Amino acid sequence: MGHITITQILFGVLSFVAIISGVLMIFTKNPIYSVLYLIITFFAIAGHYILLNAQFLAVVHVIVYAGAIMVLFLFVIMMLNLNKDTEPHKPAWIQIAAVTAGGIMMVTLVGALKGADQMKLAQPNDANIGLVNNLGKVLFNDFLVPFELSSVLFLAAMVGAVMLSKKNIH
């Protein structure tokens, strides 16, 4: 141990906050509090991005997830006025099935992450790696096709959402 840098302290604090609020998000009864904890988790993860010198990713993460997606979640919860009294009681077999499916998912994730320490880190200490400049160059040169494909996917999802929300389609 001995020497602990400020980055390590920040990493520890952010990880603690992220994990604790993630766990609380699942265990809390009130859906509004779940949303609140999820927002805190997103902020902690954005902090991690900043530690990795990816400021652009951090801010976009906050704008998209905390600023847009969670607002829509809150919308749904507020409109339906969900709270613990109205939460439907699920039968035992659904609960068991959910636990089994979640457990399989976790085994897969652990298996996938076992080899993660052999991955080569992409110089996280390079202060310029996360700048918009470099990110844009990489996206539009090396990953142009996946990038464009994902935007087509987005467009399809948007059209689908508009179609679903239309009441009468002739």
Next chain:
Amino acid sequence: MSTYIIYKLILVVAVFAISLVIAMYSTYGERKIAGFFQDRLGPNRAGPFGILQPVADGVKMFMKEEIIPNVSNKFLFILGPGLAMLTSLCTSAVIPWGPDLVIGGVKYPLQVADINIGVLYLFGVVSIGVYGIMFGGWASNNKYSLIGALRSSSQMISYEVAMGISAITLIMITGSLSTTQIVEQQHGFYNEHSHWLSWNVFKNPLTFLIFFICALAETNRAPFDLPECETELVGGYHTEYSSMKLGFYLFAEYVNMFISSAVMALFFFGGYNFPWMDQIANPNAVAIIGTVVMFSKTIFFIFLFMWIRWTLPRFRYDQLMNLGWKILIPLSIANMIATGILLWATGRI
């Protein structure tokens, strides 16, 4: 290093204090301007010309009885106004208020944080700002509050899209996400190299127009003040609030107005730049005049906000949504594409 931290701390406190004082006197200014538009006097009892009216209002707010509805969610009810205030004060961090001061050969920038993604930081904080209203409106457990909160958040999300696209257009012109660089590119008033006025509003006025309309909607100001529309919703999202918690919501709106005015001055009207600024040799004189110019532009925009509020009637909700989704968004996309083609044709990119 420690002088740097102390300097930044002083700057943070100064910006904080100035934001609050300007917000305070915006309430006074609003009432005076409303009085002028409606051919009456406005506040004129507390102090000469009613100048102490904001102080009296503040004391009144603090002294009033604080009511928390019995059935509401107490934690979220208190969190709401706090969050609204916090996010509205956060945005001032990336705004450059003036050119660098030079004292004893050391440069002191009049900006709290010069981050390379300043524009995105602004949008990030603005997108968080909706939570204060949403939590407050929901926790009140009142249908008017809930409708106000839902209106406010759907309005803010809708207009954020057009605002973001017009900001993309601006970024295409400036080629930078840093607020410092955006303001430095608008140096002076006339650019000899490009033979055109250097402020961004003269390069693309349509972007400014869209941005301005969206800023009105984002700050919940008239004609887009449907979240607190008195004729339909009593007081909107803050119906159940009393005492200083109500004060926080009202105050946050004025701070938001101040910051968005500053942002518009910065993005489109040259920030602290003014004509013939190169003729002044002393950098500190430029810094002081620049800061004064920046605040004058900001105050002009605050006045414009008030002028619009006391002139135009309120939109209907479907008109608001039509304007946002069917007019402003297509217009801003067309503007972005046209700007891109123009930049490509002139060889800028």
